[in-house]
Amino acid sequence: MAGLKPFVDAAIVAVGSELLTPMRMDTNSLFITEQLNRLGIDVVMKAAVGDDRHRLAYVCRAALDRADLLVLSGGLGPTDDDVTREAVADVLGRTLTEDPAITAHLRARFEARGFKPPMPENNKRQAMVPNGAEVLPNGRGSAPGLWIEEGDRAVVLLPGPPRELKPMLLALVEGRLRERAPGGALMRRVLKITGRIESQTDEDLHPLYAEWEHGTPPVAATILAALGQIELHLSARAASREVAERALEAAAQQACAVLGGDVFSTDGRSMEEVVGGMLTARGLRIALAESCTGGLLTSRLTDVAGSSRYVERAVVTYANEAKIDLLGVAADAIAQHGAVSEPVALAMARGIRQRSSVDVGVGVTGIAGPGGGTPEKPVGTVAVAVAAADDSRSRMFRFHGEREQVKFQATQAALDMVRRMLDETAR
Amino acid sequence: MAGLKPFVDAAIVAVGSELLTPMRMDTNSLFITEQLNRLGIDVVMKAAVGDDRHRLAYVCRAALDRADLLVLSGGLGPTDDDVTREAVADVLGRTLTEDPAITAHLRARFEARGFKPPMPENNKRQAMVPNGAEVLPNGRGSAPGLWIEEGDRAVVLLPGPPRELKPMLLALVEGRLRERAPGGALMRRVLKITGRIESQTDEDLHPLYAEWEHGTPPVAATILAALGQIELHLSARAASREVAERALEAAAQQACAVLGGDVFSTDGRSMEEVVGGMLTARGLRIALAESCTGGLLTSRLTDVAGSSRYVERAVVTYANEAKIDLLGVAADAIAQHGAVSEPVALAMARGIRQRSSVDVGVGVTGIAGPGGGTPEKPVGTVAVAVAAADDSRSRMFRFHGEREQVKFQATQAALDMVRRMLDETAR
Numbered sequence A, B: 001m002a003g004l005k006p007f008v009d010a011a012i013v014a015v016g017s018e019l020l021t022p023m024r025m026d027t028n029s030l031f032i033t034e035q036l037n038r039l040g041i042d043v044v045m046k047a048a049v050g051d052d053r054h055r056l057a058y059v060c061r062a063a064l065d066r067a068d069l070l071v072l073s074g075g076l077g078p079t080d081d082d083v084t085r086e087a088v089a090d091v092l093g094r095t096l097t098e099d100p101a102i103t104a105h106l107r108a109r110f111e112a113r114g115f116k117p118p119m120p121e122n123n124k125r126q127a128m129v130p131n132g133a134e135v136l137p138n139g140r141g142s143a144p145g146l147w148i149e150e151g152d153r154a155v156v157l158l159p160g161p162p163r164e165l166k167p168m169l170l171a172l173v174e175g176r177l178r179e180r181a182p183g184g185a186l187m188r189r190v191l192k193i194t195g196r197i198e199s200q201t202d203e204d205l206h207p208l209y210a211e212w213e214h215g216t217p218p219v220a221a222t223i224l225a226a227l228g229q230i231e232l233h234l235s236a237r238a239a240s241r242e243v244a245e246r247a248l249e250a251a252a253q254q255a256c257a258v259l260g261g262d263v264f265s266t267d268g269r270s271m272e273e274v275v276g277g278m279l280t281a282r283g284l285r286i287a288l289a290e291s292c293t294g295g296l297l298t299s300r301l302t303d304v305a306g307s308s309r310y311v312e313r314a315v316v317t318y319a320n321e322a323k324i325d326l327l328g329v330a331a332d333a334i335a336q337h338g339a340v341s342e343p344v345a346l347a348m349a350r351g352i353r354q355r356s357s358v359d360v361g362v363g364v365t366g367i368a369g370p371g372g373g374t375p376e377k378p379v380g381t382v383a384v385a386v387a388a389a390d391d392s393r394s395r396m397f398r399f400h401g402e403r404e405q406v407k408f409q410a411t412q413a414a415l416d417m418v419r420r421m422l423d424e425t426a427r
Helices: A028-038 A053-066 A084-092 A100-112 A121-127 A162-179 A198-213 A241-262 A271-282 A296-301 A320-327 A331-337 A342-356 A403-425 B028-038 B053-066 B084-092 B100-112 B121-127 B162-179 B198-213 B241-262 B271-282 B296-301 B320-327 B331-337 B342-356 B403-425
Strands: A009-015 A042-049 A069-073 A096-098 A128-130 A134-136 A145-150 A153-158 A185-193 A219-226 A229-238 A263-265 A286-290 A311-317 A360-366 A381-387 A392-398 B009-015 B042-049 B069-073 B096-098 B128-130 B134-136 B145-150 B153-158 B185-193 B219-226 B229-238 B263-265 B286-290 B311-317 B360-366 B381-387 B392-398
Touching: A009 A028, A009 A053, A028 A042, A028 A069, A028 A162, A028 A185, A042 A053, A042 B053, A053 A069, A053 A084, A053 A153, A053 B042, A053 B053, A084 A096, A084 A128, A084 A145, A084 A153, A096 A100, A100 A121, A121 A128, A128 A145, A134 A162, A145 A162, A153 A162, A185 A241, A198 A219, A198 A229, A198 A241, A219 A241, A229 A241, A241 A263, A263 A271, A271 A296, A271 A403, A286 A296, A286 A320, A286 A342, A296 A311, A296 A403, A296 B296, A311 A320, A311 A342, A311 B320, A320 A331, A320 A342, A320 B311, A331 A342, A342 A360, A342 A381, A342 A392, A360 A403, A381 A403, A392 A403, B009 B028, B009 B053, B028 B042, B028 B069, B028 B162, B028 B185, B042 B053, B053 B069, B053 B084, B053 B153, B084 B096, B084 B128, B084 B145, B084 B153, B096 B100, B100 B121, B121 B128, B128 B145, B134 B162, B145 B162, B153 B162, B185 B241, B198 B219, B198 B229, B198 B241, B219 B241, B229 B241, B241 B263, B263 B271, B271 B296, B271 B403, B286 B296, B286 B320, B286 B342, B296 B311, B296 B403, B311 B320, B311 B342, B320 B331, B320 B342, B331 B342, B342 B360, B342 B381, B342 B392, B360 B403, B381 B403, B392 B403
Parallel strands: A009 A042, A009 A069, A069 A153, A286 A311, A286 A360, B009 B042, B009 B069, B069 B153, B286 B311, B286 B360
Antiparallel strands: A042 B042, A096 A128, A134 A145, A145 A153, A185 A229, A185 A263, A219 A229, A311 B311, A360 A381, A381 A392, B096 B128, B134 B145, B145 B153, B185 B229, B185 B263, B219 B229, B360 B381, B381 B392
């Protein structure tokens, strides 16, 4: 390896005509980017190309002109549509030769599955290897990967299915990359924030940006608005992963000092993981009464492994009758305040809490749309309540967006109200 | 326009360093692709590039070398990081000049929001326009779009936020593209299939592929496995949208004749929309009892607008106590068969149906993982039951994947069982 320059810049190319339709997109590149960044390798371009040998070769050539490392995913199957091997051989000016070991492996795989007549000739395409390439065996599928060095640069071919790509990248490619990594790490950290708007957050953090920019190592910061939260993306490149992490940790702490309790996550955890972690740590159980969120609030909480320890039960009460029947909400309260109101949300939260004998009850009722809005309570109006033994709170929200966006924002607001209550009572 | 050749091939480039991190991806290109395809314009390449003027110019040059039309999104903001205008001007060899009308508009927008001191100088960047470009006013944000013709080709610059990009594309760009469209349409259709594996589906459809390929117009077919379903993607390019649609409809009908009731959607509708449509058409109401799916089943059903008409209620009963208390499941049944069993799923389905007086009750109980598995009932084991007045069914499933994947597949299986029951009883 001595004398070869490190891989500083990488390009990622996803291959497959389906990736150029409105229905599919390349997600492998997110995982690949994360692994490359951990080794200090920066991704400078991503592309998606169809199953077209000439176009793919053209894009690979353009990518290699700007990057030290080219990582391709997909197009390694047995059909005529799978052209990644051929396109890369074209670009590097190498011939393809059948690797008998791969053919034997493919045949054994085929026979083990009881297919007959024996393997179609077409499958032999997967055994074709550009001269000088190293074969990366695929433990979970028929398509082997390839590692090809060309002067100072390298081209990596990985299978498209994520369950084949991920283990191959970790087991067979990561070590090869590490040997040629630029001797540092590009690390990232995401802070997640609720309860304030993007421009205000940006303004409040402004004094820190200059400080971070001139730090050693410098920390880069970007603010991005996402549905129901604002994200502060921090990144630092340093000689080692540890030094970069230390700079990110210091920056994260400074940001938290400015933004206070509005920061709910500094380690990438989602809102449901944060709330689940607080409930677990305090040994508390929760129960939920949902109307307009239609089960999404409970589904988010139960996406977290181990949530059966603290999610006792939930009810989705769309109909008023169900609210009365399952939660003991007073028909009077609905008649007087309307189903979408703080008193009804509170009655739902208290009702589910009492009936399930848990520590925390949550009630959500609102108008997800597109129908059901009124001038006083337009689509997006949502009442949320949280009830505990010695504290209960309720609040009205007005969310924008389509039905699914209103649902999500309502669940985010409900989880955030639980988080803030637990946070305050812990002090 | 006479004499200018049509836009046949397009490239889409998304601009923004955040799109090269593991946390974000470009989704604008899906919407852009759909609109281009409807005009018969094919997308041959997609790329994402960071906020780097030289790299972006390089990628734009490579894209324009292969495409008649280049659509860019993002990088039109007021900061130094926003370099799309400059990079495109570099590529086309044009100078940038301030457009006083844009500056006046920006200043008015700024003042209307009550900001003072008046607009920072930096915001004037958004008023810089390459010579010969047409300005596309932005009704929802500060960044105007640009339409630039260069010989036979064109470059379109659109703002990054989807809520600004979409209306601009539809109102100001679509008409310009239509004038130069290749005089036909590339239309797509997705058939969604459950209850069979990908390779079997492929084999069963094989005789049709050749017929479609040689039809007029030809129909291209691709099979893709997705979580909980298989998709058959059909596409046809023809002289008009109508002719293409007719060919797709005929192909869809042929595929349905082969695959029968395993095809649940031929028009892009999701499983929850299909089931919701059947319930609405028959005037039936449904109630759900979920355990391992944790509310996701109900959340999917209530993602559909108007679902409050047929979703009466749901309960999420993680704890055995809640199953007994809210659904009347016999403690004996749990003790004898285990909580994850067909008898318990059936008792849940019947319990929720009776207690809520609806037509259809659904019960789902299983082990979503990562904990809770046993040798006889490993993680991914799920029992699903559907109960109606004169029919009830139950079935055990074994799903693979992570917790969230098991949850999703279980909800898909439950909805599919409801669909098949409704389908059969309708005959």
